[in-house]
Amino acid sequence: MQLRIPGPTPCPDDVLKAVGRQMINHRGKAFAEMTNRIVPRLQECFQTKNDLVILTTAGTGGLESAVVNMLSPKDKVLGVSIGYFGDRFADCASIYGAEVIPLKYAWGQAANPDDIRKALKENPAIKAVLVTHNETSTGTTNPLKEIAKVAKEFDKLILVDAVSSMSSIDLPVDAWGLDVVVTGSQKGWMVPPGLAFVSISEKAWKAHAEAKMPRFYFDYSRAKKFAADGQTPWTPAVSIYFGLDVALDMMLKEGLQNIFARHTRIANKARAWVKSKGLKLVPEEKFASNTVTAVHAPEDIDETKFRSILRTEYKVEIAGGQGAMKGKAFRIGHLGFITDKDMDEITVAMDQALLKAKR
Numbered sequence: 001m002q003l004r005i006p007g008p009t010p011c012p013d014d015v016l017k018a019v020g021r022q023m024i025n026h027r028g029k030a031f032a033e034m035t036n037r038i039v040p041r042l043q044e045c046f047q048t049k050n051d052l053v054i055l056t057t058a059g060t061g062g063l064e065s066a067v068v069n070m071l072s073p074k075d076k077v078l079g080v081s082i083g084y085f086g087d088r089f090a091d092c093a094s095i096y097g098a099e100v101i102p103l104k105y106a107w108g109q110a111a112n113p114d115d116i117r118k119a120l121k122e123n124p125a126i127k128a129v130l131v132t133h134n135e136t137s138t139g140t141t142n143p144l145k146e147i148a149k150v151a152k153e154f155d156k157l158i159l160v161d162a163v164s165s166m167s168s169i170d171l172p173v174d175a176w177g178l179d180v181v182v183t184g185s186q187k188g189w190m191v192p193p194g195l196a197f198v199s200i201s202e203k204a205w206k207a208h209a210e211a212k213m214p215r216f217y218f219d220y221s222r223a224k225k226f227a228a229d230g231q232t233p234w235t236p237a238v239s240i241y242f243g244l245d246v247a248l249d250m251m252l253k254e255g256l257q258n259i260f261a262r263h264t265r266i267a268n269k270a271r272a273w274v275k276s277k278g279l280k281l282v283p284e285e286k287f288a289s290n291t292v293t294a295v296h297a298p299e300d301i302d303e304t305k306f307r308s309i310l311r312t313e314y315k316v317e318i319a320g321g322q323g324a325m326k327g328k329a330f331r332i333g334h335l336g337f338i339t340d341k342d343m344d345e346i347t348v349a350m351d352q353a354l355l356k357a358k359r
């Protein structure tokens with residue numbers, strides 16, 4: 001089966017073998033040594049010297065951790081949203097009592113840094129900018145470097161959902177001055193779901209010291225205190241650590257730049273296929289994502305049938321549209337453990353399934 005949804009993504013055999021290993025004591029030496037191997041390599045992938053914590057949770061837990069550790073109830077935040085996950089991040093902040101000033105775009109659009117500048121000018125009390133790097137629902141990558149520049153101009157915190165981009169798309173945390181950056185293990189990391197990785201800048205630690213939202217499980221101070229001993233405050237998903245230890249070896253052997261180039265190459269193949277069929281990408285091509293390709297389902301194709309034929313007859317599973325795009329689009333996940341050959345096979349299968357799914 002080619003599981004080509006934007007997470008969970010397939011895992012290499014060596015990672016699966018590692019995940020199946022016998023348990024070890026999470027307060028023992030072997031676990032601490034493993035953590036101390038993993039964290040610096042994660043920092044290398046994040047291109048950061050910032051502190052990095054590993055949380056046992058879904059990507060959304062990582063986003064929630066950013067909210068509760070950085071903000072106080074009634075804080076004003078700019079909730080930049082270009083789709084489903086941008087809305088989720090803003091909703092989370094709002095539920096914890098932040099005053100979210102929404103900056104919403106039509107699905108398929110990318111955020112415009114000038115709009116952010118305008119919003120920050122109009123609302124000097126805004127404390128933080130919440131933004132998605134790669135919007136998985138629409139296959140759109142925001143111009144994060146430019147957005148971060150604007151946030152820095154106004155000396156605002158910038159909290160980033162990089163769940164479906166970190167490790168697959170170039171995202172230099174320190175060079176771009178990003179304060180809190182969140183990703184999830186089941187997207188570009190070639191390991192199963194269960195862990196979130198979060199980088200925390202010095203500016204973010206200062207905000208954390210003053211932030212009053214309630215927090216316990218996700219408290220960064222507790223995480224940092226235990227991390228000094230290579231531990232976590234609570235029992236971690238030990239099996240995913242085993243897998244990650246192996247996956248990071250594979251990733252750094254390939255080299256970050258080579259990983260980014262592979263994702264670009266494979267995404268270009270996906271986009272070339274879309275064009276060759278006369279189909280339309282959901283985003284403007286300039287902002288099209290290198291980890292997920294979202295495509296408008298044409299009128300004469302039964303989108304559900306297309307995916308079902310792909311899955312049952314060709315053993316390729318892709319994702320449907322999300323939220324407002326349900327039934328109207330399909331999404332090809334091409335992140336993490338994927339080769340050029342995989343994408344060639346997928347496009348051949350899609351050629352056939354498309355013919356069979358004609359209304």
Ligand SMILES: *Cc1c(COP(=O)(O)O)cnc(C)c1O
Binds near residue numbers: 006007132135161164
């Ligand atoms: C998958 C995803 C999430 C949510 O991750 P979960 O692990 O499902 O909670 C958040 N943001 C983006 C951009 C994602 O792609």
